[in-house]
Amino acid sequence: MTTIKPFAAGSYLTNRTASQLTTLKSQLSDLSTQLSSGLTAQTYGGLGSGRSTALSAQATLSALTGYAAGITAAQTRTNVAVTSLTQVATLGIDARNTLNNGLQSTPVNATAAKANALNNLQAALDTLNQSVAGNYLFGGENSTTQPVLDADTILNGNGTQIGLTKFVSNQVAADLGPKGNGRLSQTYPGLDSSNVPISTKITLSDDPSSRADPASGYKITGASPVPTPGGIAASSALNPTGTSATVTIDVNQQPAAGDSLTLSLQLPDGTQTKLTLTAAASGTTPAFSNTGFAIGANQAETAKNLNDALTSALSASAGSTLMANSTARAASTFFSAPNPTTTAANTVVWYQGENGSSDPLSTQSVQVSAGSSVQIGVRANQPAISNVLAGLATVALGMPSSSDPNAAAIYSAISGKAQPLLSSADTSPGTSSTGALPSVQDTVTQLSLASTRLSNAATTNKASQNTLQNTLDGIEQAPTEEVVAKLLDVQNRLQASYQVTASLSKLSLVNYIS
Incomplete structure (x- = not known):
């Protein structure tokens, strides 16, 4: 009678026993690898359902490491x-x-x-x-x-x-x-051949550059005598082209002590400064200073003193106020x-x-x-x-x-x-x-x-990194104690299976009957 081996009597039990032994050997091999590497699996595929979580965690951890370095x-x-x-x-x-x-x-x-x-x-x-x-x-x-x-x-x-x-x-x-006075032109023509004052008028003009952009020097914005009317008169006007202003100062009568003239000037940055010159009785002060002038023997001499005081004041103002403005x-x-x-x-x-x-x-x-x-x-x-x-x-x-x-x-x-x-x-x-x-x-x-x-x-990133690492370790890392226990269990089962299989392999009809 012909027998089909896979379906022969006893073949099923034999095949199942071999399969179980193979499975146990595979488990033993896997557990030994886990014990030596500390990893649950050598590939993400071996992680089963945890592989998606592990891949996501690894990507996030990599990004967090980059953020930490930055x-x-x-x-x-x-x-x-x-x-x-x-x-x-x-x-x-x-x-x-x-x-x-x-x-x-x-x-x-x-x-x-x-x-x-x-x-x-x-x-x-x-x-x-x-x-x-x-x-x-x-x-x-x-x-x-x-x-x-x-x-x-x-x-x-x-x-x-x-x-x-x-x-x-x-x-x-x-x-x-060039004159160190803010680019102003000052004129007092009232001297005769012996340098004796004969005029009572002073003119002061600014330079067209004071109205340019960017501006340079002083721009005349006004002249105000006190009192008005008084011994000193002042008038200002733009030239026909509007590029320069001229102030005409006239000592039309002798001023009283305390009378004053205030000249208003605009600096290139648009801020204003004022120069005030005050008349003083002859003999009580020098003929002129940065702040005042002496009343002369006549109007022309007073005008000469006022002119010299104006020259000195403009030079001092330009050398301090205007210079500081220019520097800044x-x-x-x-x-x-x-x-x-x-x-x-x-x-x-x-x-x-x-x-x-x-x-x-x-x-x-x-x-x-x-x-x-x-x-x-x-x-x-x-x-x-x-x-x-x-x-x-x-x-x-x-x-x-x-x-x-x-x-x-x-x-x-x-x-x-x-x-x-x-x-x-x-x-x-x-x-x-x-x-x-x-x-x-x-x-x-x-x-x-x-x-x-x-x-x-x-x-924050460090805390997230720790949490993710713990999650990843739970998926990827194989606990040593658990692996050792499983390994011992598989070894015992495999040893027992080998012993039973060896005993069965020696079984014969004579041994069975006896």
Whole structure:
């Protein structure tokens, strides 16, 4: 009789026993691998239903690791930027306080203030070139180019382009004019061949450049005698082309002591200054000074004294008020780069970084999570920083020497123009189309808050990372104790199966019957 082996008597039991042995051996092999590797499976396919969770967790963990690296680098960058800007703010505040404290003894303090301001300006410029890991902090989007030229080039130029020092001196010279009186033309023709005063009239005209854009020198806006009518008369008028004004002053009768003449002048930045000259009795005062004039023996002599007093007052005012205005204006123009008057063709451009129209803070950002980023950008030419630099430059280049006879007036004028600029260290310098402009200290606060956000994000990400890692370990990692217990169980079962199989293999009809 023919027998089909797979269906022969006893074949099913034999096949099932072999299959069970194979399964146990496979389990033993898997458990041994788990014990040696510590992993549940060597492939994601071996994880069964947990593979989707494991793959998702691995992707998220990888992203969190990248965020952590970015946050660490950004925190270092932000902390250095905070330290640097704090130094700039401190330099500005200290310079402002020094100016206030020095008003009591200007000849001595002018020299000290000048030297300190120059040192502080150089220190601030160096600070703005700070870098971290080869990346500059104050160049906006451009972190590979040194954002600020070195202090020597900024101050002295590079041989083909003028620096700040020459730029300021050129502006001062242009405003003061060849006579050092604000580009005004003053005429007193009333002297005979023996230099005896014979005229009672003085004329004063401003230069057409005072009405140009940009303006230079003093612009006459009025002349007011007191009392009116009185011994002094004044009239002013524009010339036919409207490019210049002329004031005619006439001592039409002898003034009384205390009568005065006030001349109103506009500076190139639109601010006003006034010069008041007061008549004094002959013999009680010099013939003329910056503030007054003596009443002469006659009207012509009084006019001559008034003319000389006007010359002296204009020279003193131009050498202090106008000079300070020119210095501060030029320094502000220079540090507000790029600008129409500070071009690479004739003047060094101190700022070399990115100069777009976007908010400086947004020029650098770091991704801290899938849906969140922190902005940490800064530009060295932000208005507040530029103002502090301009304020330091105004003091450094405008303060007089201790031997200057007009030191007190110059110190006061320079202080008056520099302090508002230096105040940008801790006070908003103005507003823009997007709102109030931040002071240097405001920017420090913004960056400090950004640093706090980075720290918080790092903490949150670390917690998420730990949770995900625990979840992933629960899926991928094989618990040693559990694997050992299973391994022993499988070994025992396999050993028992081998023993039974061996015993059965020796079974015969003789052994069975016996």
